[in-house]
Amino acid sequence: MSRVAVATIDLGALKHNLSIVRKNAPHSKILAVIKANAYGHGLETVAKALVAADGFAVAHFEEAITLREIDKDKPIILLQGFADEVELALLLSHSIEPVIHSFYQIDILEKLELPDTTNVWLKIDTGMNRLGIAHLEMLTAWQRLNAIESLKGRVKIMSHFANADDKSHAGTEEQILLFQTLTMQCNTEKSLANSAGLLHWPDSHMDWVRPGIMLYGVSPCEKESADSFELMPVMTLKSRIIAINQIQKDESIGYGHIWKAKQDTPIAVVGIGYGDGYPRHIKENTPVLINKTRYQIVGRVSMDMLCVELNENHNFNVGDEVVLWGEGLPVEEIAKQAGTIAYELLCQVTARVKFEYIPKAFGI
Numbered sequence: 001m002s003r004v005a006v007a008t009i010d011l012g013a014l015k016h017n018l019s020i021v022r023k024n025a026p027h028s029k030i031l032a033v034i035k036a037n038a039y040g041h042g043l044e045t046v047a048k049a050l051v052a053a054d055g056f057a058v059a060h061f062e063e064a065i066t067l068r069e070i071d072k073d074k075p076i077i078l079l080q081g082f083a084d085e086v087e088l089a090l091l092l093s094h095s096i097e098p099v100i101h102s103f104y105q106i107d108i109l110e111k112l113e114l115p116d117t118t119n120v121w122l123k124i125d126t127g128m129n130r131l132g133i134a135h136l137e138m139l140t141a142w143q144r145l146n147a148i149e150s151l152k153g154r155v156k157i158m159s160h161f162a163n164a165d166d167k168s169h170a171g172t173e174e175q176i177l178l179f180q181t182l183t184m185q186c187n188t189e190k191s192l193a194n195s196a197g198l199l200h201w202p203d204s205h206m207d208w209v210r211p212g213i214m215l216y217g218v219s220p221c222e223k224e225s226a227d228s229f230e231l232m233p234v235m236t237l238k239s240r241i242i243a244i245n246q247i248q249k250d251e252s253i254g255y256g257h258i259w260k261a262k263q264d265t266p267i268a269v270v271g272i273g274y275g276d277g278y279p280r281h282i283k284e285n286t287p288v289l290i291n292k293t294r295y296q297i298v299g300r301v302s303m304d305m306l307c308v309e310l311n312e313n314h315n316f317n318v319g320d321e322v323v324l325w326g327e328g329l330p331v332e333e334i335a336k337q338a339g340t341i342a343y344e345l346l347c348q349v350t351a352r353v354k355f356e357y358i359p360k361a362f363g364i
């Protein structure tokens with residue numbers, strides 16, 4: 001049997017979500033975050049569809065170089081910066097803007113002769129305590145970078161939120177205030193907001209917003225739905241029924257026999273499993289959609305298959321489509337059932353799944 005799992009990527013929805021970013025942050029430029037293969041949606045196609053974004057941000061060197069081949073002009077920001085002189089030289093020859101998060105990178109910049117067109121982003125740690133120059137050392141880093149002749153007027157500043165997805169968390173206000181205070185005297189472009197910051201904290205918008213997850217139609221906030229932000233799901237993960245079996249009361253199905261039928265019941269075997277990126281540890285009774293109606297997964301998800309309990313009156317056939325998440329079934333809901341976040345599920349769809357982009361003739 002050839003592969004039946006398909007991820008449909010709705011490029012119209014992607015563009016719509018970009019327009020929602022614009023609507024929410026009308027005075028900022030947009031750095032579309034398309035790292036991790038555009039959150040699993042396909043770096044190249046997503047970059048081409050997001051032509052209206054003002055720039056792109058990725059995490060890895062290779063992604064940045066690939067992106068530059070697709071887009072010759074837009075700013076491309078490399079969020080993890082460079083590891084050594086060789087990487088830096090290659091980045092600069094592709095006009096990629098590295099994030100400077102550590103003093104070893106400033107040492108390298110000071111040693112090299114840089115093209116006059118070099119732009120860099122100084123990343124300050126305002127509370128995330130992950131990547132970035134400690135806020136107490138920010139001034140030293142800023143002064144050292146600005147003392148490099150070819151970087152004068154070309155050092156931008158950014159930071160990243162730790163808790164913006166939680167509207168009631170006081171830490172976000174504190175991060176905004178610290179960022180504003182630290183950068184008050186710095187006459188340059190600034191960036192702070194991810195999707196959650198952008199939607200909840202207008203004070204964080206500044207010159208550039210950096211939305212990721214909302215572009216893909218997913219709510220960044222646990223307590224608010226994507227619908228409530230007018231976002232549309234971009235990825236719909238689907239497969240097909242490959243068999244329908246009648247199970248008798250008290251019979252069990254699948255590995256470990258973890259589920260037992262309470263009555264005689266038809267079971268649809270669906271051609272998707274953890275080998276495709278559907279989480280094995282999903283809770284019992286997680287929904288799928290067949291013909292727009294919810295049915296529940298029963299038994300253990302295996303590598304290539306999972307089982308769904310139908311009912312006696314079903315009129316489904318082998319070959320009928322089953323939606324695992326996406327349109328009509330938010331990936332956020334499935335992520336909760338899997339004890340994770342939608343970001344992870346989207347990034348985890350494997351290469352075995354066929355990706356179909358709609359509309360196909362999208363000028364890309």
Ligand SMILES: Cc1ncc(COP(=O)(O)O)c(C=O)c1O
Nearest residue numbers: 033160194195196210211212213
């Ligand atoms: C530095 C940085 N900015 C922006 C984003 C986008 O965040 P989100 O996907 O929550 O909008 C990320 C994602 O992790 C990030 O690491």
